[in-house]
Amino acid sequence: MISACVWLLFLATVAGCGEHGPEIVGFSGPTMGTQYHIRVIAGETTPDAPELQARVDQRLVEINRRMSTYDPESELSRFNTSESDDWFEVSAETAEVVSYSLGLARDSGGAFDPTVGPVVNLWGFGPGKRRTKPPTDDEVEAALARVGHTKVEARVEPPALRKSPGVYVDLSAVAKGYGVDAVARLLDNAGATAYMVEIGGEVRTRGTKPGGAPWRIGVEAPSDHAPAEGGQRVNRVVELSGGSVATSGDYRNYFEYEGRRYSHTVDPTTGRPVAHTLATVSVLAESCMEADATATALLVLGPAAGYDWAVERGVAALFVTRQADSDEEGHAHSDEFTTRATAAWDAAQPEAPAEAQSEELP
Structure with a gap:
């Protein structure tokens, strides 16, 4: 499934304290094939940073052991090989995430589909080997025969999953967002008064920075060319004092063959990378899981259908579209x-003001 490949920059202070204000404590670490970054304002009962980070690390390891397809012994991997x-008995949170994913799959007409893994893997964007050229039509059709959200069921109580033979569930497009939400709940329970949690570009916030300013997150401007040194730039600054933002994009994870670019954004209904002009979508929501998954669905739907779908449902979404003529297969690449x-x-x-939008990423 699609990962959120658009980088976000935290425009907040990394750590700061003053004689008359609380301290922002920051720490980071590896998880889910990427990095997490946390900025937190502790309350009276919040443990010190090393203890808090240890709890965060333990929670993220727990989620990976349940939902990762890169871990052959994870709960989800064992379900897939069954x-x-x-x-098949699973944890309550795995059943919850799969149940949510199946609901969005139905609502999006299959644009979001947690069973798309076989075709994503076929195109070289999963746990296996990367590809240097597209698969054959026969290979795509064979993989697509294993895809379909109606081939999976989720039961919340008692928590369990059931699938048709050969079906493979992949939660890559929602697990990072769920991980952000899980860490946010951990910080709430630890007595934190405010925080910003990020995993792989998916962000959730609570409260404000010392002095009352919101957390500021810069969404990177897309480019179809490798950026010059220090050249990543901010397209839009998002200010949050609660809630989440997630971004999905198609321009960082791809391969090229005979002059054409094949993105990791695979349409579950066709089994092939999308070929429209939509480059990135950012979504605001209370839950980061919802923002993460919805951004993926909108990126697959494209600039017209995705926009209409979002408007009909009152989704807060920002679409960034290429301005370029497409080739005969609809592929478009441009820096406009x-x-x-x-x-x-x-x-x-x-x-946000133009000067904030043009601020460079480090």
Whole structure:
């Protein structure tokens, strides 16, 4: 499934304290094939940073051991390799995430589909070997025969999953967002008064920085060319004092063959990388899992259908689209982009000043 490949920059102070204000404590570490970054303002009962980080690390390891397809011994991997079509017992949180994913799959007409793993892996964007050229049509059709959200069931109580033979569930497009939410709940329970949690570009916040300023997150401007040294730039600054933002994009993870670029954004309904002009989508939501998964669905739907879907549901979404002529298969590459926001996004995020939008990423 699609990972959130658009980088976000924290424009907040990494750590700061003053004689008359609380301290922002920051720490980071590896998880889910990427990095997490946390900025937190501790409350009276919050443990010190080393203990808090140890708890965060332990929680993220627990989620990986349940939902990672890169760990052959994870709960999800064992479910995927099971040949039984009976109920397979899983943890409550795995059942919750799969159940949510299946609901979004139905609502998006299959644009988001947690069973898309076989075709994603076939195109070289999964745990296996990378590809240097596209698979054959016959290979795509064979993999696509194993895809379909109606081939999986999730039961919340008692928690269990059931699938048709050969079906493979991949939660890559939602697990990072769920991990952010899980860490946020951990910080809430630890007595934190405010925080910003990020995993692989997916962000959730609570409260404000010392002095009352919101957390500021810079969404990177897309580019179809490798950036010059220090050349990543901010497209839009998001200010949050609660809630989440997640971004999905198609321009960082791809391969080229005979002059054409094949993105890791695979359409579950066709089994092939999307070929429209939408470069990135950012979504605001209370839950980071919801923002993460919805951004993926909108990126697959494309600039027109995705925008209409978001407007109909009141989704706060920001679409960044290439301005270029497509080739005969619809592939488009350009460094000219236009931005279009839904009314819900504009209501939540008035456009930031131009000088903030042009600030460079480190």
